[in-house]
Amino acid sequence: MADKGTKKKLTRVEGGDAAAPAREAKPFVAAPESKAKARKFRIFAILSWIVAIGLEVGAILMLKKVPIQTTWLIALIVADLVFAVIGSLLWKKANRFDPASEKEKFRFFVQNQLGAIIAVIAFLPLVILIFANKDLKGKQKGLVGAVAVIAMLIAGFVGVDFNPPSQEQYAQQIEQVKSLGAEHVYWTKSGTRFHLYQDCQHINTRKTDEIFQGTVPQARELKNITELCKTCEGRWKKEHAAVESPVPEVEIPETEFPTGDAVPVPVN
Numbered sequence: 274m275a276d277k278g279t280k281k282k283l284t285r286v287e288g289g290d291a292a293a294p295a296r297e298a299k300p301f302v303a304a305p306e307s308k309a310k311a312r313k314f315r316i317f318a319i320l321s322w323i324v325a326i327g328l329e330v331g332a333i334l335m336l337k338k339v340p341i342q343t344t345w346l347i348a349l350i351v352a353d354l355v356f357a358v359i360g361s362l363l364w365k366k367a368n369r370f371d372p373a374s375e376k377e378k379f380r381f382f383v384q385n386q387l388g389a390i391i392a393v394i395a396f397l398p399l400v401i402l403i404f405a406n407k408d409l410k411g412k413q414k415g416l417v418g419a420v421a422v423i424a425m426l427i428a429g430f431v432g433v434d435f436n437p438p439s440q441e442q443y444a445q446q447i448e449q450v451k452s453l454g455a456e457h458v459y460w461t462k463s464g465t466r467f468h469l470y471q472d473c474q475h476i477n478t479r480k481t482d483e484i485f486q487g488t489v490p491q492a493r494e495l496k497n498i499t500e501l502c503k504t505c506e507g508r509w510k511k512e513h514a515a516v517e518s519p520v521p522e523v524e525i526p527e528t529e530f531p532t533g534d535a536v537p538v539p540v541n
């Protein structure tokens with residue numbers, strides 16, 4: 274429920290509030306170059322899906338040619354799967370560049386789960402026609418049917434976005450980093466969080482040979498990173514509290530600066 278406000282005197286207490294994620298974050302609008310990239314990915318995703326559905330139509334036509342060629346039929350189903358999956362991966366990537374708004378629930382669902390919807394379109398009619406086909410015999414029907422069902426399940430699973438990006442989420446994260454006063458965030462290829470320090474113990478490890486520096490939306494675009502590192506957040510607050518308040522001096526524990534593991538890392 275929305276905050277209706279109050280008529281009482283409202284005293285903002287310094288310090289604690291700034292750390293909490295802002296509730297009224299500015300709406301997120303993707304940068305023009307991000308939108309252009311999203312557009313390109315979406316066009317290729319749609320083309321790939323069109324090819325997938327075309328291959329399904331080809332497979333359906335094969336069902337009418339008796340005797341039915343099992344090998345060719347399976348080859349068409351596998352090709353259908355490949356293009357359905359490529360389309361879904363491109364589509365999900367496009368959504369990271371230009372996310373939908375959670376406010377429009379239906380659109381948000383369709384835009385993020387379109388890959389799964391296409392998987393149903395690209396396989397379900399074929400699956401039904403295989404099982405309804407009278408020219409396919411027992412073992413042959415079982416094999417072709419199983420391949421088609423498994424292909425549909427794989428395409429559906431890849432098509433689902435289990436962590437759909439949203440404009441609201443982006444805005445909230447940008448605000449969170451901004452409210453802390455950080456200018457950049459850092460992340461790695463394999464990581465799931467973005468960091469405020471390039472020497473954070475979680476990214477500055479032996480196995481890391483590249484650290485990316487950029488903005489919150491960039492961390493989402495290039496790699497679907499959805500969370501701020503808790504270690505970095507705690508360290509940032511502690512260090513900045515130490516700078517702002519003249520007394521008492523806050524002691525920073527040694528553990529905050531891991532040296533043993535640290536490997537110099539090029540950032541830019």
Ligand SMILES: [Zn+2]
Pocket residue numbers: 467468469470473474475476502503504505506
């Ligand atoms: Zn960190």
